[in-house]
Amino acid sequence: MPAPPFRIKVCGITRKADAQAVFAAGADAIGLNFYTKSPRYLKGSVVDLLELGGIHRSLYRPFGAVGLFVNASVNEILSHIELAKIDMIQLHGDEPPEFLAELPDLPIIRARRMDDRGVAAIAEDLEACRAAGRVPDAVLVDAFTPGRYGGTGETVSWAGLADHPRWLGEVPLILAGGLTPDNVAEAIRMVRPSGVDVASGVESAPGVKDIVKVRDFVAAATAAFESL
Numbered sequence: 001m002p003a004p005p006f007r008i009k010v011c012g013i014t015r016k017a018d019a020q021a022v023f024a025a026g027a028d029a030i031g032l033n034f035y036t037k038s039p040r041y042l043k044g045s046v047v048d049l050l051e052l053g054g055i056h057r058s059l060y061r062p063f064g065a066v067g068l069f070v071n072a073s074v075n076e077i078l079s080h081i082e083l084a085k086i087d088m089i090q091l092h093g094d095e096p097p098e099f100l101a102e103l104p105d106l107p108i109i110r111a112r113r114m115d116d117r118g119v120a121a122i123a124e125d126l127e128a129c130r131a132a133g134r135v136p137d138a139v140l141v142d143a144f145t146p147g148r149y150g151g152t153g154e155t156v157s158w159a160g161l162a163d164h165p166r167w168l169g170e171v172p173l174i175l176a177g178g179l180t181p182d183n184v185a186e187a188i189r190m191v192r193p194s195g196v197d198v199a200s201g202v203e204s205a206p207g208v209k210d211i212v213k214v215r216d217f218v219a220a221a222t223a224a225f226e227s228l
């Protein structure tokens with residue numbers, strides 16, 4: 001089984017203090033959101049971006065900063081990789097399977113929102129990526145809410161994901177969507193994902209992390225992963 005890009009990621013970090021607190025709590029990765037329509041869009045200056053993206057290196061974490069994009073161009077992604085020192089790419093929009101092969105050699109997380117077509121559509125998309133020349137390093141399954149791409153706080157049907165090795169094969173599954181400090185342990189026990197991802201479940205307001213919730217989330221997720 002390939003190594004997952006991360007085990008616990010906190011997404012939508014917009015402030016340096018939150019990035020530091022997330023890593024101090026024991027998370028592996030922060031998500032920096034470059035989707036301009038998100039309330040978690042990172043609007044910082046070049047200096048802010050460099051600092052935020054570089055914090056993971058100063059803390060000697062093995063993983064680090066994930067840049068989140070929704071239907072961005074290759075050039076936009078390249079410029080953010082340079083600017084924010086990101087070291088993983090999360091595609092969270094309607095990017096066609098062929099798009100992955102155009103990206104640089106960094107881990108790619110392919111987000112899929114689970115709609116009423118269920119896991120079959122996710123499996124088909126993975127095959128299409130394979131046929132187009134590049135398999136993502138992980139598939140992130142998020143909730144489907146019409147008209148929104150993510151960060152909704154809605155949960156996915158966990159029971160329907162438990163057999164993911166059947167339709168994802170060796171590709172690691174990252175579980176997202178409505179996770180909180182109170183439900184993440186149960187979600188991990190049911191789905192047995194390689195990693196989890198949270199945005200709104202650890203916030204006091206969009207883009208502002210609640211440090212107590214972050215610590216509780218990371219502690220609950222870590223204990224659940226260790227009990228698998």
Ligand SMILES: O=C(O)c1ccccc1NCC(=O)[C@H](O)[C@H](O)COP(=O)(O)O
Pocket residue numbers: 011012031033035038039040068070092142149150151152153154176177178179197198199200201
């Ligand atoms: O967080 C956002 O605002 C967002 C907007 C558009 C696309 C993706 C977005 N977030 C991506 C994430 O990785 C979130 O962690 C994931 O959607 C789960 O969010 P939540 O249900 O709030 O935990």
